[in-house]
Amino acid sequence: DASADQAVAADGAPLDQGVADLDPPEMALPDLGQPDQALPDLGLPDQALPDMALPDMALPDMALPEGPCPDDMVFVDEGAFPYGPDNARVDTAAYCIHRLEVTAGAFNACADAGGCAGYDQWPRCVEGHPQRPNQCNAERQAWPANWIDWFRADEYCRWIGGRLPSEYEWEKAARGFAGRAFPHGFELTCGDAHFGRGPVFAMCSGFDGLPDALVRPGSYPNALSSFGVLDMAGNVEEWVDIREDPARIPADDEYGVTRGGSYTEAPEAMATWAKDTLLGHGRTTAGHGFRCVMDPR
Secondary structure (H helix, E strand, O other): OOOOOOOEOOOOOEOOOOOOOOOOOOOOOOOOOOOOOOOOOOOOOOOOOOOOOOOOOOOOOOOOOOOOOOOOEEEEOOEEEEEOOOOEEEEEOOEEEEOOOOEHHHHHHHHHOOOOOOHHHOHHHOOOOOOOOHHHOHHHOOOEOOOOOHHHHHHHHHHOOOEOOEHHHHHHHHHOOOOOOEOOEOOOOOOOOEOOOOOOOOOOOOHHHOOOOOOOOOOOOOOOOOOOOOOOOEOOEEEOEOOOOOOOOOOOOOEOOEEOOOOOOOHHHHOOOOEEOOOEOOOOOOOEEOOOEEOOO
């Protein structure tokens, strides 16, 4: 190819070879001047220009849309998961569930607003009682609500616009789609959950400097379920709703179900499919608490 700065003819010869000097002859340009006359006045009429300002209007709201769940809940997707010790396939719709156990402070807010039965009526709330609920202790408002029976748990969940979880909903949030044996995985140590700290099952007593009593929710931050839920093993065992008819009110002595085990119990009670059926709906202990679910937005 020829270089970029050298033009060539069709036969390949450079065009700058043998070309005569063809400077154009000197010639005068004709005089095209116009007659000396005024140009016509083409100005616009003397009038005010229209106001082209934009109307005074609010800017559109560019805020990001809210997520499907309140800030203190996590989203559990729809779909089938392995349920129970036999890993039966159970399908659920999507829902939201509390990331942590409901605290004493949150329950007290419900009582102060008139949505829950006042804790000041509880005999155990008397000053100096050896087993006072956390709700009666101003210094323990960030601890789990405890000494909660099924009716108080149900009342609180309805007050926030939710409900107690069904057994399916509770277990799915704990096990995930992989069917974990424990919320965090398939093995359990004293560093994975707050359990084994009672007079009978004491294998974790004193472990890691934590008290052999209830601890603040979230004290085991690495023990997450696959959906991001904490404390689904140990600390307080949690009430669930086993009614087929949600309008039916159970009797006080009708046996209910709690899940997740409490801080006093054995490793077997921490399994995601384990359940406690020993107490009626109207009964409770220091290790009984709850969390709620609600439909996504």
